Amino acid sequence: MRLFLIELKRILKTRSVQIVILGALVLTALLAYAPISFVKYTYYDDAGNKFELKGTEAIYKQKEAQADYTGIITPEMAVQALIQYQECAGQYENGVYDDNMPVNEYNEKIAPVSFIVSKLAEVYADDKTGFAADVMSLTAEDAGRFYKQCSQHLTDLMNLEQPDHPQAREKAEAMYETVDKPFSYYPGTDSNSIEYFGIMVLLMAVVGIVITAPIFSIEYQTESDQILRCTKHGKRRLAAIKLLACFTILTVIYAVCMTIFTVVINTAFGWEARQTDVQFVFSAITFIKLTVGQLQMLIIGMGYLTLLATIFFTLFLSSRLKSVAASAITALIFCLLPFFLSSFWSSSLGDWISAVLPSGGTGMGNSFLYALLDTRFLSVGEYAFWVPYVMVVAAFVNIVLFSTLTVETYCRHSK
């Protein structure tokens, strides 16, 4: 215990660690503020004065406008929303994009129902091309069959995207069967704020790398390890304690930053918005049963696993490389590698590598969030595995593997 506390104290007294922790807190506040600041609401009062609201004031106005669409969205509400949308947009030559549409009318008739209408367009997409349907061509009857069409659309899309993998199609359809319908919606729901949870995970991974990269490398670089490794507890126990200290520090940083972020976001957008089903925020055919609140918790949980996998991998690099710069740069490259692989190497192998790397769940387009919302499966022969499951298993394996390898590498390190 004394060894653990003294190692903890040593790491926390390091200037670079103190700066990184402070930076993480500042960036957390900025990242929490960003999606709030993106919300804008413009309107005119009865006297014709223009008002442009931002942030929490704009969120309040938007929530006020959507008050009628709170809770379970029944097929009847979907019909009502489509009719309202079409009646309003139909008055203008270019529909909702027409410059002649008054802002107040858009705010009252279009914006409050756009979350339903966009899903109608999505599920009635062309089954051959996948292109979204023209909202103005949909009928009230179509809107009434929204929930039935969701399942049909999933089948169509899986046929389009996974033509050679019947097991993937079956799994997706089976999972979607478990999703409760009709979906619920609560005003204040904001997709940007959820995506920022993914960015927070990436930030935490970078913080983890910067803090852990020097842990062993600095000893080799300064040659201080020569003395430490000659002491009674200076080999296996010291290596394990260093891992435990890093784990503790990063866990606390993660918990504090994520708590700040979650509280700020949910307070600004409204805690009730956490009850919205993810199918109304992202794709209607997201085949996992989750509310926004559950999704937030899942991202935080998986983000934590990915963070641990990333820091243990970084510690492993640190135990192998003799310079702090080399271990930090290598770790950062591996942290960003899944993002580049998914962006520039679209192949089955690329997807596998991207998913199983320690930082597989962090990044932008390759994040765990997008894997959850996507219909992608990884296949081996005739077997198909849903990407988020692969990421979770890989994170656990990476944590165990690299923590063990780190201790062994440090013990075997020879001058």
Next chain:
Amino acid sequence: MELKIEHLTKKYKDKTAVDDVSLTVTPGIWGLLGANGAGKTTLMRMIAGIMKPDSGCVKYDGINITALGETYRDIFGYLPQEFGFYPEFTVKDYLEYVAVLKGLTRQETKRKTGELLETLTLEGVKNKKIIKLSGGMKRRVGIAQALLNEPEVLILDEPTSGLDPGERVRFRNLLSEFAQNRIVLISTHIVPDIEYIACQNAVMKDGRILASGTTEELVGIMDGKVWNVQMPAYDVHRAEQKARIVNLRNDNSESVSVRYLSDKPVFPESLQAQPRLEDLYLWLFPQEESGKEEH
């Protein structure tokens, strides 16, 4: 109590740094003499267990130190040639950190750090960052950490580099006192540091032990090879071409007293001189060999 080095060999790419070295180190102060590049540091790292030999082993009381592991490290103290430390450490923080790693209790840590800070005159700088200390002070911190657990086996690699003459004397006295019933092995190329305190010496060259024994035994090798002669100052340059001159002393403006090494007298009127350990060192390590890199 004995530390037995058995056929230790360590090769680097193109050089054998330690070549089949065998030595039995018994309690007392041992000096390991050798020029830079002789293989002293490599040998010491293997004794410390932080470098794996290509062949051979080190045994403490008959048991391989690798098998002893934590037990060996518990009775071991080491000061490497390059004293590395975390840049953020103060002297006190560092000694406490190492004390915990050495398994000292809180009370022992407080007592030993207090004692060593005082003995090594570091009390006044205990709250200063090590990185801001002078070379000599850093070295003293290094010595302090090695002594924290009162080791039975103490290995010091060039411990006096950076110490001023006064500090050297204090260090020698400290070690002489400490070495009772303990094995202390000091590697150095500064002969006077061990000449008066080492009971045994080993001389290393090109990765091999050339000679070992008591100071008197080793000095005996030089019997009849150390000479003194008076010569005019203007002859010194010419004399340097003929003999290995180890010391020059100006007696007056015209005459110089020359001490040189040779199997037989080279200059007329040469008188045999009492050999010292340094003479042996200079005999074995001619000047041209002292520029090699240390391994």
